[in-house]
Amino acid sequence: ETGVTQTPRHLVMGMTNKKSLKCEQHLGHNAMYWYKQSAKKPLELMFVYSLEERVENNSVPSRFSPECPNSSHLFLHLHTLQPEDSALYLCASSQDWDRGQVDTQYFGPGTRLTVL
Amino acid sequence: AQSVAQPEDQVNVAEGNPLTVKCTYSVSGNPYLFWYVQYPNRGLQFLLKYITGDNLVKGSYGFEAEFNKSQTSFHLKKPSALVSDSALYFCAVRDRDDKIIFGKGTRLHILP
Numbered sequence: 268e269t270g271v272t273q274t275p276r277h278l279v280m281g282m283t284n285k286k287s288l289k290c291e292q293h294l295g296h297n298a299m300y301w302y303k304q305s306a307k308k309p310l311e312l313m314f315v316y317s318l319e320e321r322v323e324n325n326s327v328p329s330r331f332s333p334e335c336p337n338s339s340h341l342f343l344h345l346h347t348l349q350p351e352d353s354a355l356y357l358c359a360s361s362q363d364w365d366r367g368q369v370d371t372q373y374f375g376p377g378t379r380l381t382v383l
Numbered sequence: 384a385q386s387v388a389q390p391e392d393q394v395n396v397a398e399g400n401p402l403t404v405k406c407t408y409s410v411s412g413n414p415y416l417f418w419y420v421q422y423p424n425r426g427l428q429f430l431l432k433y434i435t436g437d438n439l440v441k442g443s444y445g446f447e448a449e450f451n452k453s454q455t456s457f458h459l460k461k462p463s464a465l466v467s468d469s470a471l472y473f474c475a476v477r478d479r480d481d482k483i484i485f486g487k488g489t490r491l492h493i494l495p
Binding site: 271273307308309310311312357358359364371372373374375376377 | 387392417419424425426427428429432473475481483484485486487488
């Protein structure tokens with residue numbers, strides 16, 4: 268167990284649905300991340316939160332909306348997604364996100380999302 | 384443009400033989416380099432990282448990687464492969480602007 272949990276593990280949704288992905292870390296870390304993993308494509312960093320503040324947003328469409336209510340929880344709210352958004356969504360955490368620090372990231376198992 | 388390349392989609396190695404998974408990078412400044420492994424239905428797990436110092440870095444499960452600045456490479460190696468090493472391996476780099484870039488992954492098959 269990596270200390271980072273994600274729910275649900277699998278999600279099937281229609282293009283008009285609204286759903287949320289949840290991530291929780293039990294490691295006492297201050298930084299959390301959302302990644303998208305598509306087949307045969309590099310892992311894409313979507314969002315970074317440090318101390319509950321968004322520090323990075325990599326040109327992600329607005330149909331993906333992150334929320335970080337506290338340093339242990341991270342959500343990804345999904346609305347009117349497209350079939351090409353089907354992928355594995357990975358959450359990760361690290362001790363800090365200070366410039367100059369290089370922290371190991373610990374990943375959750377991912378949520379396999381299918382958009383019909 | 385900053386990038387990480389893993390030139391092989393798949394690598395097949397016989398059990399007991401040495402293995403190499405290749406990674407090259409193109410970033411500004413001195414990079415921080417990482418290797419992660421992903422087993423089926425699991426998230427990525429950290430293997431090792433290079434920050435500074437000795438170019439040969441030792442990591443988990445007997446893996447090691449060699450940083451070569453002149454060739455801008457950070458190949459992952461293991462002297463003797465195990466069937467349980469079969470997985471998807473990702474190289475990643477964090478540059479001086481704190482951008483994290485991952486390679487597309489290399490699937491490693493260890494043949495019994």
